[in-house]
Amino acid sequence: MPYHNVQDPERLQSLISAMMLIESDAELDILLKHLVRSACDLVGARYGALGVLDASGQRIAEFITFGVDDAQRQAIGDLPVGRGLLGEVIHAGTSIRVDVMPTETLSALPPNHPPMHNFLGSPVRTADGFVFGNLYLTNKLEGQFTEEDEGLIETLGRAAGLVIDQANQRTRIRGLTLVEERERMARDLHDTVIQRLFAVGLSLHAALTKSLPDDVSVQINEALDDLDDTVRRIRTTIFEITQGPTADRPSLRSQVLRTIDELPSAAGLHIDVMFDGPLDSAVGSQSCEQIITSLRELLSNVVRHAQADRAIVHLALTDGRLEMRVEDNGSGMTTATTSGNGLTNLSTRAESLGGDFAVTLGSKGGTVATWRARNLAI
Structure with missing residues (x-):
C-alpha cells in the first residue's frame, strides 16, 4: 500500500x-x-x-x-x-x-x-x-x-x-580529501624540500672538482653524506604519508621511492628523483605495475653496466602521456647497455601501453634511458 x-x-x-x-x-x-x-x-x-x-x-x-x-x-x-x-x-x-x-x-x-x-x-x-x-x-x-x-x-x-x-x-569525500591532503604534503616535501637539497648537493659536488685542501674536501664529502641521509629520511616520510588507511593501493610516487630505496647500498649509487604531473591519480594499477617493473630493470642496468655513482630518475605525466627518464653519469653507451633481453622486455612493456623505449648518449656523457607510455588508465 x-x-x-x-x-x-x-x-x-x-x-x-x-x-x-x-x-x-x-x-x-x-x-x-x-x-x-x-x-x-x-x-x-x-x-x-x-x-x-x-x-x-x-x-x-x-x-x-x-x-x-x-x-x-x-x-x-x-x-x-x-x-x-x-x-x-x-x-x-x-x-x-x-x-x-x-x-x-x-x-x-x-x-x-x-x-x-x-x-x-x-x-x-x-x-x-x-x-x-x-x-x-x-x-x-x-x-x-x-x-x-x-x-x-x-x-x-x-x-x-x-x-x-x-x-x-x-x-x-572526507576520505578523498584526506588522500589529497597527504598527496599535497608529499608533493611539497619532494618538489620543494628534496629539490632544494638536491640543488645544494649538486653545488657541493661541483666544488669537489676544484683544487681544495684535503680537510675541506673531507668536510664537503661529509656534508654530501648528510644530505643523502636526509633525503632518504624524507623519502621514507613521503612513503609513509602516501600509505594512509584510506589508500586502496600504494601511490605511484611511493612505489618509485620504495623501489629506489630497495637498491643495495653496496651499489654506491646516489639517485635523485623528480616528479611532474598527476602521477598518483591518472595511472591505473596495471600500468603502475609495468612502470615499476621497468624502473627496476633500468636501475639494475645502471648498477651492473654503467659504472656510475649518480643517477637521476624523472617521471613526468603531460596530456595523458608518461615519460620516465633514467640518466646516469657513467661510462656511456656500450654493447651491454644497448642489447640484451632486459632492453627487449623494456620495449615490450612500453609498447603494451602504447609507448616506446630508447637509449641514448647523455649530453655530458653517461646514458639516458627514456621509457614512454600513454594508455595509463588500466
Whole structure:
C-alpha cells in the first residue's frame, strides 16, 4: 500500500517526523540507530532491528536492534546471519508480513530470545536500487501489522536509503580529501624540500672538482653524506604519508621511492628523483605495475653496466602521456647497455601501453634511458 493512500493525518505526520529524524548530518552508525527506533515508533512495534548486508547481499554483516538492552543482547548470544524468516526477506527483496509466527520459526529462536507474535520485514534500498539492509519489526503493540504499516515502512526505507547514500558520500569525500591532503604534503616535501637539497648537493659536488685542501674536501664529502641521509629520511616520510588507511593501493610516487630505496647500498649509487604531473591519480594499477617493473630493470642496468655513482630518475605525466627518464653519469653507451633481453622486455612493456623505449648518449656523457607510455588508465 503506497504511503499516499494513508488517510490518517497523524500517521502521515509520524512518517514525516521519522523521515526528518533520520535526515541529519550524523555519522552513519547513529543514523542507522535512529532508523530502527523511528520504524518501531511509526508502526507501534515492540522490537525492531536493521540487518545490514555484506558485500554479497546474502548475509547479515551488522545487526542493529531496538527494544532489547545490552544484557538481553548478551543473553541471546550470536547475532543472526540471515537464515529463516530473516533470510526470506533477504532473498525475496520485498516486504514480508506475518500475522502469526510459524512454529518452526519460533522453535529456531535462541533460548533467551524475546517471544515473537507477528512480523514485518522490509528492504532498505539506496538510490541505485542496491539493498543496503532490511528492517525487521515484531510484536506490534496493538493488533497485527497492516498493509498501511507496510506502506509506511517501505516509504521510510526508501527515504533512509537516500540518507545512507548521502552519509556514504560524505565519508567518501572526507576520505578523498584526506588522500589529497597527504598527496599535497608529499608533493611539497619532494618538489620543494628534496629539490632544494638536491640543488645544494649538486653545488657541493661541483666544488669537489676544484683544487681544495684535503680537510675541506673531507668536510664537503661529509656534508654530501648528510644530505643523502636526509633525503632518504624524507623519502621514507613521503612513503609513509602516501600509505594512509584510506589508500586502496600504494601511490605511484611511493612505489618509485620504495623501489629506489630497495637498491643495495653496496651499489654506491646516489639517485635523485623528480616528479611532474598527476602521477598518483591518472595511472591505473596495471600500468603502475609495468612502470615499476621497468624502473627496476633500468636501475639494475645502471648498477651492473654503467659504472656510475649518480643517477637521476624523472617521471613526468603531460596530456595523458608518461615519460620516465633514467640518466646516469657513467661510462656511456656500450654493447651491454644497448642489447640484451632486459632492453627487449623494456620495449615490450612500453609498447603494451602504447609507448616506446630508447637509449641514448647523455649530453655530458653517461646514458639516458627514456621509457614512454600513454594508455595509463588500466
